[in-house]
Amino acid sequence: MTAATTEEFVDDRLAKRNALLLALAQALGGASASIVIATGPLVGYMMLESDKSLATLPVSAMVLGTAFGTIPAGMFMRRYGRRAGFTGAAFLGVLSGLLASYSVFVDQFMLFSLACCMGGFAGAFVQQYRFAAADTASDAFKPKAISWVLAGGVLAGIVGPQTVIATKDMFAPILFAGTYLAQAGLAFIALFLLAFIRIPKPPRQSHAQAGGRPLRQIMAQPRFIVAAACGISSYALMSLVM
Incomplete structure (x- = not known):
């Protein structure tokens, strides 16, 4: 097994299955970012009593979370595999949505910002879906596999805003508490889908062996x-x- 290469894992039939699951997960997990961008500043503005200048902090926290999570995401999945990383991140997405909803209920701005940061960290793993879709694909199918996942990202831009519209008044007069509860639900569905992906973990290589x-x-x-x-x-x- 130590002499194995990534070419041994090429299987377009498996790659199509993985790409479809990852595209659906992208549509659901990727919606988290559009939800925070659309509602985070509004929630922050409502929570802050005097100084409204920090209203956009939740969005900044999400972006920082993604930035801080990018390198750890790659390191974690190289050690434990794609499925472990993706499902773990989706579970973190569920927790972040629940925490964000709770913070809206109790009117805690910093707790809400922390929840958005957690969601951003989970989003760093979502950014890896397109690369994972190509892991088991042949050279001929890799562009299509990546395109499928990117198409899921386009759907995420629709799922997110529509989720906001459908759930913003769920717990009226507390606006958007239901939205973040729905965000947790989307992450949970993505977690279920990601549990079925199958991407063999290639053997670890040194920098000299990898040639990078x-x-x-x-x-x-x-x-x-x-x-x-x-x-x-x-x-x-x-x-x-x-």
Whole structure:
């Protein structure tokens, strides 16, 4: 098993199954970000009594949570496998939704921000779905597998706002408490779906065996700088439009 390579795990039939499950999970788990972006500042504004300048802190907390979770997500899944990482993160998403709903009920702004940060950390694992979809795919099917998951992300942009519209008055006059309870429900359904993915864990390789370049060398490349700048500006623009 130590001599195994990722080519031994190529199975397009399995890859299609995984890609479909991951696309559905993306539509549900990815909706969390759009829910927080759409309602987080409103909830913060309602909770803060005097200084309203921190109303957007929950959204910032979510983004920071995702940033802080990106590298640990990769390290965790390299050690324990994709399914363990994804299901664990989905469970964290359930907890973050429940905590956010509770904090709205008890009117605790910092607790709500913490819940959004937890949701962002779980979202770092969601960002890995597209790469996981290609793990067992052949070179010919990899672009399609990734596209399926990205299509699930487009659906997430619809599921999130529609969830807000359907649940914002569930516990009126306490606005959005039901929304975050529904967010926990979406994460729970995603957790159920992710339990059925099957992605064999490849053997761990040293840097010499993998043949990869040091991160510092990659970040020094002009192409990387341009790609990172485009990613930062486009994500900021998307958040502004939403």
